[in-house]
Amino acid sequence: MLSKLLAEAVGTFWLVLGGCGSAVLAAAFPQVGIGLLGVSLAFGLTVVTGAYALGPISGGHFNPAVTVGLWAGGRFPGGSILPYVVAQVAGGIAGAGVLLVIASGAPGFDLAGGLASNGYAEHSPGKYSMVAGLVCEVVMTAMFLLVILGSTHKRAPVGFAGLAIGLALTLIHLISIPVTNTSVNPARSTGPALFVGGWALQQLWLFWVAPLVGALVGGGVYRMLFEADAEPDVIGRPATS
Numbered sequence: 001m002l003s004k005l006l007a008e009a010v011g012t013f014w015l016v017l018g019g020c021g022s023a024v025l026a027a028a029f030p031q032v033g034i035g036l037l038g039v040s041l042a043f044g045l046t047v048v049t050g051a052y053a054l055g056p057i058s059g060g061h062f063n064p065a066v067t068v069g070l071w072a073g074g075r076f077p078g079g080s081i082l083p084y085v086v087a088q089v090a091g092g093i094a095g096a097g098v099l100l101v102i103a104s105g106a107p108g109f110d111l112a113g114g115l116a117s118n119g120y121a122e123h124s125p126g127k128y129s130m131v132a133g134l135v136c137e138v139v140m141t142a143m144f145l146l147v148i149l150g151s152t153h154k155r156a157p158v159g160f161a162g163l164a165i166g167l168a169l170t171l172i173h174l175i176s177i178p179v180t181n182t183s184v185n186p187a188r189s190t191g192p193a194l195f196v197g198g199w200a201l202q203q204l205w206l207f208w209v210a211p212l213v214g215a216l217v218g219g220g221v222y223r224m225l226f227e228a229d230a231e232p233d234v235i236g237r238p239a240t241s
Helices: 002-026 036-058 066-074 078-103 130-152 159-180 185-195 207-225
Strands: none
Touching: 002 036, 002 078, 002 159, 002 185, 002 207, 066 130, 066 207, 078 185, 130 159, 130 207, 159 185, 185 207
């Protein structure tokens, strides 16, 4: 279990540093900024690389909503949810901390910029309402879980799950960055919010509640669509026990 928890922490660290780092450091960099498309790809790439590198150890969840959704889909033991979530949140905080150290080395850096925190209403990139943000996060997370569970089903082509999941996360960001800056991952939201404080912490509740509800919905729908017997709980391929 210790190696699995360490893998989850490292994978979530990589997701936050890579995804949020692209938004903070490179999205609007003078003349060569990567923009919304680049940030979306960065989040997808962190999941692809993390899933193939660390998935064989822990399952490559890197997200409390994924862990809960896999449980809801009958693919993960309930007794392991809490330690996985703790490891994921710790990794997310570490990733945001390293990002803050790097970002603060630039002249004029201001933490008030949000460090890629998630938000709604006045803190939504597109000023979308709380209800819009809630619905968006629930639906996007539910679809994310359906892709994860379906692509790792025993009837799915072997070896392509990590790619499908990474592309799904890229698509999710392309849709929802303007709405909430895209969470679908409570650990990803918690890391930056702890350092930004204020409004980011006040709005953090939505980015726990909505992804977890979406994960339960996605897991429930999956169980209605697929058989759930003797399937791996790992993104990419079965983990060794």
